[in-house]
């Protein structure tokens with residue numbers, strides 16, 4: 375009986391252990407994740423035309439996967455699918471990718487995966503052109519590595535106390551996110567030791583390799599070991615980047631996800647008007663469309679100011695910026711607009727490059743541009759992270775010819791505006807949004823914000 379009991383007991387305990395093992399190796403850990411609310415907005419192929427990979431396909435550490443999922447990243451974006459496996463293999467990468475396509479994850483995930491916690495030295499440097507970007511990237515690294523137990527990330531940039539950085543480097547640091555000047559300073563002082571740093575990432579490399587920085591970057595690289603890995607991400611490929619590539623990268627794996635122009639996801643309409651009908655037409659648009667934020671383009675400083683005044687008189691909130699305003703003031707307006715203090719921004723073309731404000735879902739060409747490049751830069755922006763947007767062009771008889779030319783040059787279709795526009799083309803749908811708020815009252819809500 376005793377033997378029997380003993381066997382039985384062993385059986386139970388083995389079963390229990392097995393159960394625990396199953397628990398540990400199954401998928402149940404996912405239930406413990408603190409996931410952010412789901413982003414259910416429609417996305418375009420900039421972010422969805424993937425091969426269908428899963429983050430779990432890359433044999434990443436469980437703890438890193440937890441960080442990834444808790445960032446709300448569900449599946450790798452195209453740039454991540456291309457970058458992660460190659461970067462994990464140790465090969466150099468030269469990638470052309472624009473903002474908002476998951477670029478940071480594309481390098482931070484393999485970077486963090488490859489950190490060896492048993493080693494105390496700096497193992498990776500992420501080089502960025504601005505202080506803001508450095509802080510943003512170190513923040514993301516910290517969040518991603520939350521469960522990795524002790525990956526030490528440090529941001530170091532100009533404009534902060536050098537002594538603090540020196541003291542910080544007395545302790546363990548695995549990853550440094552830096553602007554070029556400060557890190558070079560620390561390396562030269564012998565405070566930041568990078569002779570065993572096997573990985574360097576350059577984000578916005580076109581800026582890092584501009585006149586201002588390129589000498590610093592070359593200097594920094596001279597302190598790295600010969601067999602280091604370099605990952606280079608850049609939206610454009612000027613000569614400076616090409617030169618750098620042939621000098622410092624070894625048979626880089628090239629990724630180019632930017633062949634396509636950024637009109638995808640943006641529905642384009644035109645409305646035939648006379649010059650005198652433009653404001654009336656704009657008013658109608660405001661009352662009919664569900665605008666979250668809009669940018670309205672005019673062709674001159676004077677017209678920007680006049681239109682901004684009219685829009686305010688009509689009772690809609692509105693900011694304006696143009697080239698004749700002080701840069702500092704322009705930055706403030708832009709900053710406030712980005713923070714949603716106002717729904718509409720009237721501006722000239724100066725505002726067209728490198729802007730991505732997620733909340734902008736409608737762009738209006740109050741004055742139609744003269745060439746295709748300007749057109750593309752004006753309306754290309756509302757597609758950030760592939761989200762949808764609407765572009766509406768007010769066309770006078772003078773613009774007819776340009777309309778046709780631009781359509782042809784961009785191989786795109788600008789349709790006459792229909793009497794009602796399908797909201798799914800440009801209105802973000804969150805599941806968490808109260809259905810009552812989805813009513814047809816864009817205009818009314820627009821007015822509620824008051825005129826600025």
Ligand SMILES: *[C@@H]1O[C@H](CO)[C@@H](O)[C@H](O)[C@H]1NC(C)=O
Pocket residue numbers: 387390391394
């Ligand atoms: C199973 O795990 C729980 C906690 O997760 C532990 O208390 C228990 O002792 C474990 N059982 C066995 C048989 O290892």
Ligand SMILES: *[C@@H]1O[C@H](CO)[C@@H](O)[C@H](O)[C@H]1NC(C)=O
Pocket residue numbers: 649673674741770
């Ligand atoms: C701007 O547009 C207005 C109205 O279409 C036109 O009268 C004016 O000549 C244009 N100005 C420039 C600089 O293109």
Ligand SMILES: *[C@@H]1O[C@H](CO)[C@@H](O)[C@H](O)[C@H]1NC(C)=O
Pocket residue numbers: 666667713714715716732733734802
């Ligand atoms: C709408 O705009 C506000 C700021 O004006 C922004 O906070 C919010 O995220 C935007 N919503 C969407 C769905 O883009």
Ligand SMILES: *[C@@H]1O[C@H](CO)[C@@H](O)[C@H](O)[C@H]1NC(C)=O
Pocket residue numbers: 472473507609727728729730
């Ligand atoms: C990407 O974003 C940065 C700021 O985060 C900005 O300076 C840069 O111009 C943007 N680049 C493009 C191509 O939009």
